Amino acid sequence: MRLLLGFGSCGLAAGALTVSESMQKVLADTNLQLTLVGCNGMCFAEPLLQVIDDAGENYYYGNLNEDIASNIAKALLAGQIPQQNLLMQDANDFLAPQTRVALAHCGLIDPENIEEYLWVGGYTALKKAVLMNLEEIIAEVKLSGLRGRGGAGFPTWLKWQNTRLAPGKEKFLICNADEGDPGAFMDRSLLESDPHSVIEGMVIAARAIGATQGIIYVRREYPLAVKRIGKAILQAKNKGFLGDNICGSDFNFNLRLVQGAGAFICGEETALIASLSGKRGMPTFKPPYPSERGYHDLPTNINNVETFANIAWIINNGGLSFGDLSNDENSGTKVFALTGKIKRGGLVEVPLGTTFSKVIYEIGGGLKNGKEAKAIQIGGPSGGCLPGKLLSTLKINYEELASVGAIMGSGGLVVMDDSTCMVDIARFFMAFNKDESCGRCTPCRIGMVRLEELLTEICQGQGKEEYIPFLETLGKHVKSTSLCGLGNSAPNPLLTTMRYFPEEYAAHIKEKRCPALKCQALLDYSIDEEKCTGCGQCFKVCSAGAISGMRKQAYHIDSSLCIKCGMCQSSCLFDAVKISSKGVAM
Amino acid sequence: MTDFSQVDSILNKYTNVSESLIPLFQDIQGLFGYLPQEILRYVADKASLPLAQLAGVATFYSQFCFTPPGKYEILVCLGTACHVNNGESMASIIAAETGLAEKEVSADGLFSWQRVACLGCCSLAPVMMINGQVYGNLTHKKISAIIRQLRKESAGGVKI
Ligand SMILES: Cc1cc2nc3c(=O)[nH]c(=O)nc-3n(C[C@H](O)[C@H](O)[C@H](O)COP(=O)(O)O)c2cc1C
Ligand code: FES
DSSP states (O other): OEEEEEOSHHHHHTTHHHHHHHHHHHHTTSSOOEEEEOOOSOGGGOSOEEEEOTTOOEEEEOSOOHHHHHHHHHHHHTTOOOOTTBOHHHHHHHHTTOOOSTTTTTTTSOTTOHHHHHHTTTTHHHHHHHHSOHHHHHHHHHHHTOBOTTSSOOBHHHHHHHHHHSOOSSEEEEEEEOOOOTTOOHHHHHHHHOHHHHHHHHHHHHHHHTEEEEEEEEOTTOHHHHHHHHHHHHHHHHTTSSBSSGGGSSOOBEEEEEEOOSOGGGGSHHHHHHHHTTSOOOOOOSSSOTTTSOGGGSOEEEEEHHHHHHHHHHHHHOHHHHHHTSSSSSOSEEEEEEEESBSSOEEEEEETTOBHHIIIIIISOSBGGGOOOOEEEESGGGSEEEEGGGTTTOBSOHHHHHHTTOOOOSSEEEEEOTTSOHHHHHHHHHHHHHHHOOSOSHHHHHHHHHHHHHHHHHHTTOOOTTHHHHHHHHHHHHHHHOSSHHHHHTTHHHHHHHHHOHHHHHHHHHSOOOTTSOOGGGOEEEEOTTTOOOOOHHHHHOTTSOEEOOTTSOOEEOTTTOOOOOHHHHHOTTOOEEEEOOOOOO | OOOHHHHHHHHHTOSOTGGGHHHHHHHHHHHHSSOOHHHHHHHHHHHTOOHHHHHHHHHHSTTOOSSOOOSEEEEEEOSHHHHHTTHHHHHHHHHHHHTOOTTOOOTTSOEEEEEESOOSOGGGOSOEEETTEEEOSOOHHHHHHHHHHHHHHHHTTOOO
């Protein structure tokens, strides 16, 4: 029997450490052992224990605390399958429709122990690859149809071939683990849960392009991923999968880890290279592409974490099988970080060509409170907001997403309901992109400042009708004239919300009303006298002196004094503060 | 008096200082909690690099700060998932509970807070992190309780 406890960042944040301690106490000196694994994607149920009995049956126990976990451990020791906190339905509905390639071992093996990776067939692809010639490896990746999973979807084989054929005395390999999309955590989870699969993919890539040195560039907010990948590199070196004479061949490859310092733009490949060279992370004009002139001016191949995590599978199973995984012209699978107002949020891997409604309603279980999805946001600050009505027909496909104004992106998928304001979301992403602009080119540096100002005015009820055509024109200018991918895609959230939700812009501008009750300047606060217990909490937190009343009697808000900070509402324990957005009469 | 010997041993790790400014600053910030100006000057002198180059690189990246942070540095997540789940209100609540503007340090040196984008625990949104520890599913009540607890622990001299 195997007992697997989720020990990724999300599990630990939810309390997996105390859960593990209480279980270890019970299991000490018994024949049952607890294995600390990464994340199997069921973040909605953390802390999470998976039990695999000797017949291979799976049992999932979610939302554990110390006491429950200790009881479960005792019952398991006694040979029972406890029913408490057993999540069979949720786990089955969530996991069964998925196809796992990149996530195949996540949550099933101890990421800090290379033996476990070897036990599930790890590094067999590398052993195979060192016997293949370089063209054969690239040909196999070409057959697979794999495209970059970092956002743009460039054919992986072609990038490898370009780097291999580019003149240069040495070649360099970089894994982009900067994962800048705020609201996405696919790469973090992969590095925390199965670091060796990324390393194996990298070593195979290095062999194919003829690189002798590589770097994994990790985001600084990911301390656990840094620790695990660091450990994995040492273990792989000791086993001869990294370093000199890999797997007994004449092929040498050394890998090191570099931490970013907090800049979204450093996910862009030329900015990443600038940052590795100790400079400000400013992108440069392409061409030359990194495959021609990159790190230290050497031909450099950059791929995303998930792209590398697919490579060993492709070498083991053949490129054609990878194409067969999907029923679509786009081959293989894609991992998404499913978040927002979703019931079962977490990491999901599905074949390309799957519809969004399958991901959201079948795998994700629909929205919290059973609401309909108003919109999804895909691709983060470079992506778009798509309306709920598209979800049943829209497929996860690079070209289809581009045709509706969004991008595949790296895998951020945020589900929104009627409490999310689309104008506010456009403003939120514009503010993010403006802050993260490196300032090198004028359209991006100044255009986004203006766009954010206008959106802020609209959210504050000061927008004018002529802003709408202006936003669209300026947005398109920034998109077409910026130097790098940040500016080229930053207006996408704005343009898609304008395209699919024009009525929300109209409500803010013409009626000074926020239908989602989100834009605080457009809200009216009042107290529900039935619910108010007269505890005085709102009176205490109101810094504007707008609340009056007597203890034990209903309090009252003077709207002429109210500064709409929302503190009364968030501090009320009885849900007695009501908000509405009446707007102004037209 | 600033002890430069530790800075020297950090500097000795790097053969090419100009190319290694980012890991070098990460080491220095790990030592002091921030990048003290006299240390930057010292490094510039030692490595014969213009101070402007060091300042240019250090100010580009949000990780680096130039004043000491509070003993408890609160990072409020405002990534997309947290934004959609009321993250901005959590920031206002933290501002109100600590009485501090963003990046301001309290007079007793105990608290400072700032917004960050995504701590990678989106399924627990809204989220904040205090000295490496993540707190999820935040509410006004929970934030007040955590801050009160930290004040108490600090007054009692208990380390967290
Ligand atoms: C503003 C911006 C941010 C980016 N951030 C990331 C990132 O966080 N991770 C990533 O893998 N690629 C990111 N990219 C894409 C990279 O430039 C590059 O295309 C990618 O790493 C190539 O790998 P792939 O072909 O395997 O997708 C970003 C691009 C831009 C323009
Ligand atoms: S958006 Fe807050 S943790 Fe990801």
